[in-house]
Amino acid sequence: MVTTAQQYTDLDARAAELDRSHVFHSWSAQAALAPLVVAGGLGTRVWDHSGRSYLDFASQLVNVNIGHQHPRLVEAIQEQAATLATIGPATANLTRGEAARRIVARAPEGMNKVFFTNGGADANENAIRMARLHTGRDKVISTYRSYHGNTGAAIVSTGDWRRVSNEYARGHVHVFGPYLYRSEFWSTTPEEECERALRHLRRVIECEGPAGIAAILLETVPGTAGVLVPPPGYLAGVRALADEFGIVLILDEVMCGFGRTGEWFAFDAHGVVPDLVTFAKGVNSGYVPVGGVVISDAIASTFDDRVFPGGLTYSGHPLAAASIVASIDAMEEEGIVDHARQLGAEVIGPGLAALANRHPVVGEVRGAGVFWAVELVADRSTREPLSAALMGRAKAELLGRGLIPFIADNRIHVVPPCVVTADEVAEALKAYDAVLTLLDEEI
Template identity: 55%
Template sequence: PYLYRTAFHSTTLAEESQRALEHLEQTIQLEGPSTIAAIIIETVVGTNGVLVPPPGYLQGVRDLCDRYGIVYIADEVMVGFGRLGEWFGIDAFDAKPDLITFAKGVNSGYVPLGGVVISDRIAAAFDNVSFAGGLTYSGHPLACAAGVATFEVFRRDGILERVRDLGSRVVQPTLEAWAEKHPSVGEVRGQGLFWAVELVRSKETREPLVPFNAAGADAAPMGAFAAAAKKGGVWPFTHFNRMHVAPPLVISEDELVRGLAVLDEALDVADSYAD
């Protein structure tokens, strides 16, 4: 679901959720449920736009998977372990996947580590059957030790609570103010410390500030915005016509406010390309 650029001609989040689920069910029926082993979904779509699922959508996916005998896998590599202010991002939504994949934030990347959480129902299938999924580097002691240490820091420093606080009290109101202030800001969306700012040439037409997959002169507006941010001391993450705001979970409030102020000024450059 992507209401801002809906493919379903929706006008509300509820409508977008319903129509996206109807489209998913049609796709399942067209492909044939017996040909689909699993549906893998990022709880919040990351690099492709920080798309937060509307209320009820992930539960609707869960219901479809149950109806058609499909395994529901939640990809939590980007949002797991605090990015949304929860241990797992799925905890913020009313849905229970069969499997959860995770990595990155589980130990802050100090040592490569990833894993899979498996539901009791799936695990029970291997009570009397050998699970042939072992790898020679599984259970690396150094990586796992880094993971345990990360959990201890999360609890000691109240990281999850801090992410929720900074997200709702600092980031969200700041970005929403940008949407009112800057003609180039079409939409802001996100949760916790995981946000996207979509830049446009026109708020009315929602034409992207640069074309998708733009290169060379076509990409100049985003390049100029990024250069202005770097000049101010912030290296922005940009993708197509979007800027993502996803600071370290341990960022201080002062650092966060100063970084957002730099991006605010850089948006003045983006505004010069807007209608």
Template identity: 60%
Template sequence: MTGHTSEADAYRDDRAHVFHSWSAQRALDPVVVTGGLGSTFWDADGTRYLDFSSQLVNLNLGHQHPKVVAAIQEQAARLCTIAPSFANPTRSEAARRIAEVAPGDLSHVFFTNGGTEANEHAVKMARLTTGRHKVLAAYRSYHGATTGSITLTGDPRRWANEPAMPGVVRFFGPYPYRSAFHADSAEQETARALQHLEEVFMFEGPHTVAAVILESVVGTNGILVPPPGYLAGVRELCDRHGALLICDEVMSGFGRCGEWFAVDRWGVVPDLITFAKGVNSGYVPLGGVVLGERVYETFAERPFPGGLTYSGHPLACAAAVATIDVMREERIPERVRDLGERVVGPRLEKLRDRHPSVGEVRGVGLFWAIELVRDRDTREMLVPYNASGAAAKPMADVVAACKARGVWPFTHFNRVHVVPPLVITEEELLQGIDAIDDALDAADAYVA
């Protein structure tokens, strides 16, 4: 019976039958997790970890939030599922509440099961709305793992999946610390990144470009906060050339950046916002696309050629309604903004001063990256881009040191990300940063 399998049985069955994502199967040695509460989870031996990864940066309300759990239980007792062609009170309420916190005229929600499907459907909507086929996507990005969204993705996870969806054209987004434009200020980075994007439009033919898709704040590929004026500039380019702007907020939305949606920080209204993860902390899979009148009117009189059996699943939508209630009651966006400005930013700057392996710290809200280098002057990465095996050992050492101190970190390439649950206490937050501070001694050992 579920819930009564021993740790040994669970591990045995996992190794015998579970096929894991993004992994060489025989190399895996997964921890068997038996419980979690708030910002902490634990294994059968009672070893506890402070969840500084929010699992996959989705557990915004932490493990087992009682109000979200209760909402799922109540919905399950009332109606577990219903096809998406019906209207349902819980689905309707979830859509209304999401639309209420969305910017501008974004007033309709198409529900999916996660972020990758949200991006697939947003691109489909953009292409059909504009009658164009090209989509401009950034190199430093992650948009999902299905055929279309992995093509939109810029990081190395797409390589093994190529060739895939046609019509995707890449561009460089802003990254002041490693500027592709040789900029020496944030203002110059914005100007040159926008000039570059304008040239991509020009060379591709603006009349062929359906949309620009970007992460409002780039997540896994670096926590790259756009410099002032960049998102507004992309919005203007899209308007000038008749393209739609798709903002992927799967990771950055629902309070993670101290706003309901990260774009709110810059006062930009996209044509489409994709979301998932934090909308209900992943308690039941849910994602979606929030869209405005231009896209809605495209399909007002003709069918939208897309759909999912579990679109707007009642259990998932109940969890979303409860999550938005909790975020409002506990003022989560405001709390996250305060913690980012008052606690995380200043503490990470001190950490940078202490460790020669720290090249830069950057972020907003509870969405931060610590970029590790071998040499601050040359900015050589602590490990090479897309390192594996022995080449990745310096980061493996840092990860092991974090776990030894009771903190489960989120790392990617040469970075440690600070992305804990948004309900984390200030004491836990400082405890986690202190553990990372100690663990970075392992990175300092590799500094030239």
């Protein structure tokens, strides 16, 4: 039977109809939703049933680091499904062990165990649990500009608006982290911002009572909050405070890990070793849901003769483990992490800086690797954020030009897969340029 163009159009309509009728979407008022229909993808592009193609500069939820439908990952999942589709976490499984070995091979020395979870939220949840049990303390300090997931303790650790309606977990304290462009500390230089943010953190620790604080939980580079690359010395200063007061340092690498910043782990660029590392997203580009916690030997030994009171039915699921093995191997053999670092330094960063120079609507550009934010303002002198209405227009205009953007508050996050090419970046920059020109006319 020959499939006509109308039949493909009908498939798009059917997908949209089923979605509207039966799918309840996260973080959304449901009535006005009209989600993009996606039927397939390859590399940095996705398309609908009718064949309309889009350049994916959101990496979906900043997770498709290795690109869509990488053949090695697809093959690994298929082979594992044919061999053993699932097995309980209490068993020993070769594929799971190989996945854990590859992850700890990229972690700092003295971190030799991995606890697998279903995703990033429950990775943070279990890291908090480990820190509390290891220290015998309760409180967790995290920043206001953060997102750590939508489970009990993870969402309350989160600092943004999504926390406010979900504050059911106990023992959470928030601080301001460094963000020089909108400094809470009246700083004018990165050095001032670092010093004053660390002083603020110290005072909160002292006032909350160090003996009751189990953990400091930070995204190494806060992602959804704005790709806030910490100033030199900040993470080292946090590490020093954690050591001084006997506090566990948890670095959340769920979004920023596995190539996103041009490093295997984002903290590698800052010379800091955490006690616990949480991961998900980029470890296998989300091909199968998975996350986990990389555990320091000191914390892992706490549970040598003591039961760890946590577990998940799908912890270390074989299909997820197979995709991790294939992903890490492919990223290493194909030089994907180095590619992301180089492209960020030589193509994306300079390209975005050129846009900032041309467009008054751009307040600041910041980032590393394939992890960038373009902050848009109505007035450069006051730094007033661009309105939600104009950000909505920016999203619609970019989609209309065949580019899927990641929009957060008054920012366009430039977060393509790590395998993006220089030509594809040029294509995206052309779309951004056209849309920023429209926005310039509105301010």
